[in-house]
Amino acid sequence: MSVSDGRDAAGREGLNRPHDTAPLVVAEAVEMSFAPRGILARGRPVRAVAGVDASVARGEALGVVGESGSGKSTLGRLMLGLLAATGGTVRFDGTPLPRPGSAAWRGLRARMGIVFQDPFGSLDARRSVGAQVEDGLAIHTTLSAAERRARLEAMFLRVGLDPERLGAYPHEFSGGQRQRLGIARALATNPDFLVADEPVSALDVSIQAQVVRLLADLRRDLGLAMLFISHDLPVVRHLCDRVIVMYLGRVMEEGPVADVFARPSHPYTRALLSATPMLDPARRLTREILPGEPPSPTAPPSGCVFRTRCRHAQPACAEEVPPLREFGGVAHRVACLRADEIN
Amino acid sequence: MRKLWLPGAAVALIVLVAVLAPVLPLMDPIRQDVANRLAAYVPGSPMGRDEFGRDVMSRLIWGARSSLAVAFASAAIAATLGTALGLLGGWFRGVAEFLAIRGADVVLCFPPVLLALLVVTLLGPGTGTLILVLSVLYLPGFIRVSFAEVLSARGQDYVEAVRALGARTPRILLRTVLPNIAGPVLVQVSLAVASAVVLESGLSFLGLGVVPPTPSWGLMIRGARATMEQAPMLLVWPCVALTITILAMNLLCDAVRDLADKRGGGGAPKLRLVDRLLPGLFPAPEGPRPLLDVQGLTVEIAVPGGIIRPVEDLGFRLDPGRTLAIVGESGSGKSMAATAIMGLLPPAARVAAGVARFEGEDLLRMPEPARRRLRGGAMAMVFQDPMSSLNPVHRIGDQVAEAIRAHRDVPAAKASAEAVALLRRVGIADPERRARAYPHELSGGMRQRVMIAMAIANKPRLLIADEPTTALDVTVQAAILELLAELRREEGMGVVLITHSLGVVAEVAEDVVVMYAAQVVERGPVERVFARPLHPYTRALLAAVPDGDVEPEGIPGVVPRPDSWPPGCRFAPRCAFATAACATPPALEELQDQAVRCVRWRELSA
Known part of the structure; x- marks a missing residue:
């Protein structure tokens, strides 16, 4: 949700969320361009995120959905401060994020955590899992080894792992257990903000549900602000309060999950939902196959970035970038010029 | 150590x-003693x-x-x-x-x-x-x-x-x-x-x-x-x-x-054992001849601790123009079953028992040259990762043409023209230009389309697709599944679809085989199995899908490893309905058009 308009945002939040606190992390018009690097590099920079507003409050889960190349992972790293935005600002707890690598930035790491997608690549195969989960404590606290050990054991129990296995190595754990280890590592320093970047995409469906449940419990019990990045819409629907739908670095639609899933109003959101396989034939939407391929992020289409694949596109769509505007519900916003006509 | x-x-x-x-x-190494110069042996x-x-x-x-x-x-x-x-x-x-x-x-x-x-x-x-x-x-x-x-x-x-x-x-x-x-x-x-x-x-x-x-x-x-x-x-x-x-x-x-290196592993020894198949154990089915008829398929791998069976007594039949899905968690043996049928098992694994009749002929006992003629011809396979299956140094048009010429004696020019037509058939825009592209120049969805073009190049009657859309975005997945459905309708091709996505099964398959720990636990028509699952595992799997309004429910624990399967019902340790009766291994019970491997299914579905 955008807070570019403070008055507006305050009004919406009161209605929209039970946890009525000021946003903890706020991104305002953030942009991220990756310039080609090296002396001989040529070509245009890739604009992975092009002016996105987003905010997450304590105890709130914001879902970010989109396909490969939509910029959702980059947005997550911008809000964590792992990448320095090339435009716009990200504020954490009221202050702009410091430059990556600075002392202030390092100190802030204790208050933010990240969980990765790949349960294999995200753990160091050559160090014991206990040592890896302990890293954050060793870096940010002055706890004694015994105190750290006690915290570690408590953390293992909290994420449903046996503390006896602190000394084991990653290959001795299953995919679901490794994801629990990743969560334990991210939460060891008791952070306020957690970014989960496709944390269940690599897991079997039976294991997915366990990990999603764990994340939901942790968010509730610890009052975490959570950014949940996923391409799996049904999972977002169950875990998140609000959702942002991204395409080619821009927000297409955003709003409370129930609203967006019940009344998808952007043609892209509809295509995405209709493409999601559903168990129950009654729930299936008429499938809309998107024609063509996603355009290159180095040369995005003018105006609406989705227009090249949109069956409702008109010449006007190439003229201006459609602004996000309220449509069909409180805090439900859509970036489509023709939203009124096609819905 | x-x-x-x-x-x-x-x-x-x-x-x-x-x-x-x-x-x-020792003696002083620099003290000279010219008298004993070059002596072969001197005391000391x-x-x-x-x-x-x-x-x-x-x-x-x-x-x-x-x-x-x-x-x-x-x-x-x-x-x-x-x-x-x-x-x-x-x-x-x-x-x-x-x-x-x-x-x-x-x-x-x-x-x-x-x-x-x-x-x-x-x-x-x-x-x-x-x-x-x-x-x-x-x-x-x-x-x-x-x-x-x-x-x-x-x-x-x-x-x-x-x-x-x-x-x-x-x-x-x-x-x-x-x-x-x-x-x-x-x-x-x-x-x-x-x-x-x-x-x-x-x-x-x-x-x-x-x-x-x-x-x-x-x-x-x-x-x-x-x-x-x-x-x-x-x-x-x-x-x-x-x-x-x-x-x-x-x-x-x-x-x-x-x-x-703490990564463990070590790998199984690479052994290729003599195939000791016992022919004639499995009767040919009656009635109209199915496209693919698999019975009692068992795959064994020799590991240091003994022999493991990643696929055990697998059976199903597929008629032309239909899609059968094999579902299960990782480690259930579904991919191993597909590679066994195609004759592409890794060297350490071997078929220990069973038959897989393709149009009446047993693929498992067929000599390798005959099987090779079928592969890529009358039957084809599509894999999960198109990048590793395409050759990065050849143009995709040439690779498709090569697939044609491997099975049919056509001139190069004609094969190239056919390749372009195939690329158009699988929905690649501007196929003449794309045929000259290299695999890295295409998106994941396009590469998977090229793989499918190669697979259908010789009009196969059977297509085995192993997680063909798992690595793709949902909108691309939808397009690929649509393409497979179209090919099946128009060419009468039979499809074995291996997937872990129950949503995909519900949308494209007519029949489903649910595997758990190498065994079939349930089998039947998709509508029936998904609407009224008989096996607790099928039920639990369906309940884990985050689709619908009910909170998804995970299955506790993980699939046991092939070297430590529980003695009785293999799902019992994770099953909410397990009782003492589950300590004995249940048999696969054949019903009218469904099959289930659970001793309690009758009371549970009552």
């Missing part, structure tokens, strides 16, 4: 003997005397001191400095990279002997000079190896994770990056030590290294050469010492590297 013991002891012994040379009861000198009558054994041991000191010292200096430079260059890039890499290149430009000559001329010969020369010579190797390893390690999620925790750069480099690049660096150390011993000998031999009369192996070889014909053994002793030392060093470094 056991692997470390032997080479460790050997190296320790060599080093110990060299270190203890002054206190060992078991290896004889050299050309000046000096004791060979004593010189060998004292020589080890200088040879090994030079080798270890130069390897250690080069390893420390080179790894540090490589680490910094790979991590910080920019100026650090330029200095480290270009510096290494400059050193590499000098021929080693020339470099040695230059340094010796400047500093004069001696052990110190030799160490300096060798360190400089080995430096580029360490820089290059560690630089390359750091580059690949720094992009890993686990490095990003430590960075996200706020670790300082030295901590990241020492605790996370260094252990992960240690393997190749250790190998490089063993190579450097071994080659330093050799180079020391060579340079000393040329008079550029250790200065006589100090003994070294190189000098001993140099001295022995002049008297090779009178006393050949003089040449043998230092060479044997060299060989043993180098071998022991190499073994030690390999063992240390394996020990430092």
